[in-house]
Amino acid sequence: GQQVMQIPQYQHVQEGEDFTTYCNSSTTLSNIQWYKQRPGGHPVFLIQLVKSGEVKKQKRLTFQFGEAKKNSSLHITATQTTDVGTYFCAGRSSGGSNYKLTFGKGTLLTVNP
Amino acid sequence: DGGITQSPKYLFRKEGQNVTLSCEQNLNHDAMYWYRQDPGQGLRLIYYSQIVNDFQKGDIAEGYSVSREKKESFPLTVTSAQKNPTAFYLCASSHRGADSYEQYFGPGTRLTVT
Numbered sequence: 143g144q145q146v147m148q149i150p151q152y153q154h155v156q157e158g159e160d161f162t163t164y165c166n167s168s169t170t171l172s173n174i175q176w177y178k179q180r181p182g183g184h185p186v187f188l189i190q191l192v193k194s195g196e197v198k199k200q201k202r203l204t205f206q207f208g209e210a211k212k213n214s215s216l217h218i219t220a221t222q223t224t225d226v227g228t229y230f231c232a233g234r235s236s237g238g239s240n241y242k243l244t245f246g247k248g249t250l251l252t253v254n255p
Numbered sequence: 256d257g258g259i260t261q262s263p264k265y266l267f268r269k270e271g272q273n274v275t276l277s278c279e280q281n282l283n284h285d286a287m288y289w290y291r292q293d294p295g296q297g298l299r300l301i302y303y304s305q306i307v308n309d310f311q312k313g314d315i316a317e318g319y320s321v322s323r324e325k326k327e328s329f330p331l332t333v334t335s336a337q338k339n340p341t342a343f344y345l346c347a348s349s350h351r352g353a354d355s356y357e358q359y360f361g362p363g364t365r366l367t368v369t
Contacts (some may be wrong), residue, residue, distance in 0.1 A: 143314070151295070173355050184345060187357035230297060232356070232357050242313070243358070245290075247297035 148246030
């Protein structure tokens with residue numbers, strides 16, 4: 143079955159440093175979504191990428207979808223303490239169900255003020 | 256306020272008992288989902304439903320059952336056949352259609368079975 147690998151599993155940074163998490167799928171994806179889960183909370187949707195090579199920005203967050211649609215990344219510039227949480231990517235296989243997302247295991251980001 | 260509610264937030268059960276987790280949404284979403292989250296394991300799909308009276312198994316359906324009698328409700332039963340039921344259970348919902356839509360998650364139920 144489809145597998146989505148996400149690295150690193152943990153990342154600790156000083157406030158102001160940049161952060162990147164990477165997501166790789168074993169199969170070609172039709173789209174990829176990113177979610178953030180604050181400690182003790184539930185996942186909250188951040189963005190969806192659909193097109194090959196797509197890049198989207200949300201303030202300090204930059205999301206990329208690879209040309210082959212098998213990998214993606216989330217980059218945070220100048221981290222803040224409010225960025226703390228676990229970031230998940232979730233992909234839908236090309237030709238697969240619209241409703242079945244496969245989640246990566248997530249990257250837990252901690253920020254030292 | 257529109258959203259998804261799950262109750263209770265914490266649930267304790269003895270081994271061998273079935274337990275039903277509640278999930279209700281008033282977002283008028285057709286699709287609903289149940290995920291299980293274990294530390295370091297991400298989210299794993301248990302069951303999903305695209306429409307009332309229809310549901311499909313996800314990746315880890317063994318030991319679980321669901322029903323979808325109403326659009327707003329998608330309860331999950333954790334049966335005694337589930338070998339490791341202690342986990343954080345998340346319910347989600349989304350629109351239904353040709354495209355893939357974002358999923359809205361409820362606050363979760365933390366189940367402990369001893």
